[in-house]
Amino acid sequence: xxxxxxxxxxxxxxxQGILFIGKVLASAGLAFxxxxxxLPSYGxxxxxxxxxxxxxxxxxxxxxxxxxxxxxxxxxxxxxxxxFEDTVVPGGYIAIDSSLITQEIHxxxxxxxxxxxxKIAADMGMRKSANMILLGKFVKExxxxxxxxxxxxxxxxxPATKTAMLETNFKxxxxxxxx
Amino acid sequence: MSDKVLMKGNEALAEAAIRANxxxxxxxxxxxxxxxxxxxxxxxxKAGGLFxxxxxxxxxxxxxxxxxxxxARVMTSSSSxxxxxxxxxxxxxxxxxxxxxxxxxxxxxxxxxxxxxxQSDYFQATKGGGHGDYHMVVLAPASIQEIVDLTGEAFxxxxxxxxxxxxxxxxxxxxxxxxxxxxxxxxxxxxLPEKTWATDGTHMKRKKNIINSLYLQPEDLEKLVLEREQxxxxxxxKEVRYEASMIDDxxxxxVAYGTTARIVKNAIxxxxxxxxxxxxxxxxxxxxxxxxxxxxxxxxxxxxxxxEMSTGQMxxxxxxxxxxxxxxxxxxxxxxxxxVPDEIIASFKKMVGGDK
Amino acid sequence: MAIVFERPHSxxxxxxxxxxxxxxxxxxxxxxxxxxELGIEGTTVGVAPVGCxxxxxxxxECDMQEAAHGRAPAVATGIKRVHxxxxxxxxxxxxxxxxxxxxxxxxxxxxxxxxxxIFVNNAIYGMTGGQMAPTSLVGQITQxxxxxxKTETQGYPINVCEMLATLEGxxxxxxxxxxxxKNVKAAKKAIxxxxxxxxxxxxxxxxxxxxxxxxxxxxxxxxxxxxLRENMMKQYPLGVYKDKTKEGEE
Numbered sequence: 102x103x104x105x106x107x108x109x110x111x112x113x114x115x116x117q118g119i120l121f122i123g124k125v126l127a128s129a130g131l132a133f134x135x136x137x138x139x140l141p142s143y144g145x146x147x148x149x150x151x152x153x154x155x156x157x158x159x160x161x162x163x164x165x166x167x168x169x170x171x172x173x174x175x176x177x178x179x180x181x182x183x184x185f186e187d188t189v190v191p192g193g194y195i196a197i198d199s200s201l202i203t204q205e206i207h208x209x210x211x212x213x214x215x216x217x218x219x220k221i222a223a224d225m226g227m228r229k230s231a232n233m234i235l236l237g238k239f240v241k242e243x244x245x246x247x248x249x250x251x252x253x254x255x256x257x258x259x260p261a262t263k264t265a266m267l268e269t270n271f272k273x274x275x276x277x278x279x280x
Numbered sequence: 281m282s283d284k285v286l287m288k289g290n291e292a293l294a295e296a297a298i299r300a301n302x303x304x305x306x307x308x309x310x311x312x313x314x315x316x317x318x319x320x321x322x323x324x325x326k327a328g329g330l331f332x333x334x335x336x337x338x339x340x341x342x343x344x345x346x347x348x349x350x351x352a353r354v355m356t357s358s359s360s361x362x363x364x365x366x367x368x369x370x371x372x373x374x375x376x377x378x379x380x381x382x383x384x385x386x387x388x389x390x391x392x393x394x395x396x397x398x399q400s401d402y403f404q405a406t407k408g409g410g411h412g413d414y415h416m417v418v419l420a421p422a423s424i425q426e427i428v429d430l431t432g433e434a435f436x437x438x439x440x441x442x443x444x445x446x447x448x449x450x451x452x453x454x455x456x457x458x459x460x461x462x463x464x465x466x467x468x469x470x471x472l473p474e475k476t477w478a479t480d481g482t483h484m485k486r487k488k489n490i491i492n493s494l495y496l497q498p499e500d501l502e503k504l505v506l507e508r509e510q511x512x513x514x515x516x517x518k519e520v521r522y523e524a525s526m527i528d529d530x531x532x533x534x535v536a537y538g539t540t541a542r543i544v545k546n547a548i549x550x551x552x553x554x555x556x557x558x559x560x561x562x563x564x565x566x567x568x569x570x571x572x573x574x575x576x577x578x579x580x581x582x583x584x585x586x587x588e589m590s591t592g593q594m595x596x597x598x599x600x601x602x603x604x605x606x607x608x609x610x611x612x613x614x615x616x617x618x619x620v621p622d623e624i625i626a627s628f629k630k631m632v633g634g635d636k
Numbered sequence: 637m638a639i640v641f642e643r644p645h646s647x648x649x650x651x652x653x654x655x656x657x658x659x660x661x662x663x664x665x666x667x668x669x670x671x672x673e674l675g676i677e678g679t680t681v682g683v684a685p686v687g688c689x690x691x692x693x694x695x696x697e698c699d700m701q702e703a704a705h706g707r708a709p710a711v712a713t714g715i716k717r718v719h720x721x722x723x724x725x726x727x728x729x730x731x732x733x734x735x736x737x738x739x740x741x742x743x744x745x746x747x748x749x750x751x752x753x754i755f756v757n758n759a760i761y762g763m764t765g766g767q768m769a770p771t772s773l774v775g776q777i778t779q780x781x782x783x784x785x786k787t788e789t790q791g792y793p794i795n796v797c798e799m800l801a802t803l804e805g806x807x808x809x810x811x812x813x814x815x816x817x818k819n820v821k822a823a824k825k826a827i828x829x830x831x832x833x834x835x836x837x838x839x840x841x842x843x844x845x846x847x848x849x850x851x852x853x854x855x856x857x858x859x860x861x862x863x864l865r866e867n868m869m870k871q872y873p874l875g876v877y878k879d880k881t882k883e884g885e886e
Contacts, residue, residue: 124286131286138456139457140455141455164545165542165545166539
C-alpha cells in the first residue's frame with residue numbers, strides 16, 4: 102500500500118455500489134494499519150440520485166474527513182465526473198466507467214483511467230460487479246495498493262456468511278486488475 | 281492485523297452504550313441518527329435489553345424519565361427537531377435529578393431545517409432547551425473513537441451527578457465510518473453512588489420514594505435549585521475536558537468543537553506551513569465549558585477565531601471566557617454547509633491583516 | 637373494641653388539597669384499599685399526572701413518580717419495562733389523559749402495555765379553574781365555553797373506553813361512577829379487577845371513573861351528583877367495554 106496521504110472521492114448513481122467500494126478501500130487501509138475515514142453523502146439522494154463518499158487513507162491522524170480537493174476520483178456516471186473532475190489536484194488520478202461516461206476526461210494534468218466496467222461486467226454475466234471491476238483497475242493503475250491488499254479489504258467488507266458474494270467480488274477486482 | 285473495526289458513528293455509539301451496560305433505549309426515527317436506533321433494535325434484545333420505538337419523541341423522553349426514575353441505565357437519541365420535542369422532558373429529568381443519556385446528532389435548523397451536518401443547537405444544548413434553572417453536561421466528540429470513549433463516560437457522569445448528559449455530534453459524525461476499539465468502554469465506574477432514590481417498590485422495607493420536580497413553596501424550590509447549582513459547580517471543577525493543540529507558541533488560537541475542529545486542524549496545518557503561529561483549543565465538554573484554559577490563553581495571544589457550523593453560538597462563551605483580553609472573531613457556515621479549510625484560512629488572514 | 641373502619645395503609649395520613657365535595661378522595665381511597673387487599677403496596681409504583689391530582693404522589697404510600705402533563709402512560713411504560721415484576725398504575729384526569737396525553741394513552745393501550753390506568757372523568761379542567769375538557773358535554777358551560785360547548789367550534793366529547801376498546805392491545809376497560817354507595821362498590825370491584833389484570837400479565841387495563849367537580853360546575857355536591865347521573869351517564873354509559881381477562885382460561 103502506498104504511504105501517501107490519499108484523499109479519494111467515489112461518486113455515481115445510487116445503487117451502483119459506490120459506498121461499498123469506498124468501504125472496501127477504507128477496510129483495506131484499516132487492515133494494513135493506516136488511518137482511515139469514510140464519509141458518505143446521505144439523505145434522499147441515496148436512492149436513485151447521485152451518491153458519493155469520501156475516503157481518506159493516510160499514515161497520519163485524519164483531520165477533516167470532508168475532502169474538497171481529492172488526489173483520486175472514481176466516477177461512475179457523467180454528472181459525477183462533471184461535478185468532481187476540476188477538484189482533483191494536479192498529478193492525481195481519475196478513473197471512469199467508460200461504458201457509462203462517453204466523454205473524455207479533459208484534464209491533462211492527471212492520470213486518466215478509463216475502463217468499460219459495466220460492459221465487461223455484463224459480458225461476464227456479473228452485472229452487479231461493475232463497481233468492483235472499476236475499483237480493481239483503478240487500484241492497479243494508481244498504485245494505491247496491491248491486489249492482495251485490496252482483496253483483504255473486500256474480505257473485511259463482505260459479511261462472513263456470504264461466501265458466494267465474496268468469490269464474485271474477488272473475481273471482479275481480479276478482472277479489473279488484469280484488464 | 282488491527283483489532284479495530286470500521287464503524288459508523290451512530291452505530292459505534294449504540295454499541296458503546298450497550299457495552300457500558302445501558303439496557304434501555306427509547307427512541308423515534310429521524311435522519312441523520314436513525315442508524316443508532318436501528319442498531320439498538322438489532323442488538324439490544326441480544327444483550328437482554330429493551331429497544332422501544334415510541335409514538336413520538338415526547339413519549340420517548342418520558343419513557344426515559346420513567347425508566348431512569350426506576351433506576352435503569354437508559355438513553356434516547358434524536359436529531360435537532362426531535363430534541364426540541366424532547367426538551368420538555370429533559371427539563372423534567374433535570375428537575376427530578378435523574379441520570380440518563382440523550383444523543384443529538386445535529387442537523388441544520390431552525391424548523392425542519394435540513395438533514396446535513398450543523399452545530400446550530402449549541403445554545404439549546406448548553407443554555408437550557410427546556411425551561412428552568414438547569415444544565416445538561418454536554419459532550420462533543422470529534423471522532424468515532426471519541427464518541428465511543430465518551431459514551432461510557434457519559435453514563436458515569438450522569439449517574440455520579442444525577443443529571444442528564446448529552447452527547448452532541450453532527451450528521452457527519454453520525455454517518456461517517458472510522459476505525460474504533462471498544463476496549464476503553466467501562467461497564468460503569470465502581471464508585472458510583474447507589475440509586476437509593478429509585479422507585480423500584482418499597483418492598484415494605486423503606487420509606488416511599490418520590491420522583492418529582494413540583495415544589496409549590498418557593499423556598500423549597502429555591503433550596504433544591506441551589507443545591508443543584510452547587511452540583512454544577514462541582515461538575516465545572518472536575519469534569520472539564522478539552523484538547524489544546526499547538527497553543528504553546530501560538531500567537532493566534534482557533535476555537536472549534538466536533539467535526540469543525542478537524543477541519544480547522546487542516547487549516548492550521550496549512551497556516552503553520554506558511555509561518556503563522558496558530559493553535560487550536562477544542563472544547564470536548566461544552567458544558568462545563570473550558571473557561572479557564574481559554575481565559576489563560578486569551579491573555580497571551582493576539583486573537584482568537586471561533587469557527588462553527590452555525591451563525592455564531594459558542595463564540596459567546598469564548599468571548600465571556602476571554603473577557604476582553606484579546607479580540608475574538610467568528611467564522612461560520614450554517615444550514616448544513618460544511619466549512620472548508622480554504623475559507624477558514626481566508627477568514628483568519630482577514631482577521632490578522634498582514635501580521636505573521 | 638374491634639376496629640371496624642380505618643384508613644387504608646396505602647393511603648398516607650395527610651389531609652388532601654381537594655375541594656369539599658370532590659370525589660377524588662373516594663377514588664384515591666378505592667385505589668388504596670385495592671392495593672392493600674392485593675398486598676402489593678411494596679411492589680407498586682404510581683404515576684401522578686398534571687391536573688387536580690397532581691399531588692397524588694403525596695397521598696399514596698407506595699413509590700410514586702410525577703409525570704409531565706399527559707405523559708403518565710409513557711412514564712409508566714418506562715417504569716414497567718425496567719421492573720416488569722412491579723405493579724405500575726397511573727392516575728389521570730380527563731385533560732391529562734384525553735387531550736394533551738391522547739397519543740400516550742392510545743399507544744400504551746395499543747402496545748398492550750401491562751399497566752393500569754385510573755381515569756377520572758369529571759368533564760372539566762379543575763386545577764386551572766373550570767375550562768372545557770375533551771370530555772365536556774355538548775352545551776356544557778365552562779369558563780372557556782361560556783355559551784355552552786358548541787360542536788361547530790369545539791367538536792364532540794371523547795368517549796375514551798369506547799375508543800380504546802377498538803384497539804387489540806387493550807385487555808380490560810370499564811366505566812364506573814362514584815355517585816352512589818352501590819356504584820362506589822362497583823367502582824372498587826372494577827379497580828381491583830384492573831390491577832388483577834395487570835398482575836396476571838394480561839395487558840393494558842383502564843377504569844374510567846365518572847366524577848364530580850362541584851367547585852367548577854358551580855353546584856353543591858348533591859346537585860352535582862344529580863347532574864352526573866342525568867347528563868354524564870347519558871353520554872358515558874357505565875359498563876364493561878373490553879374484557880380479555882377470561883381468554884385462555886377455558
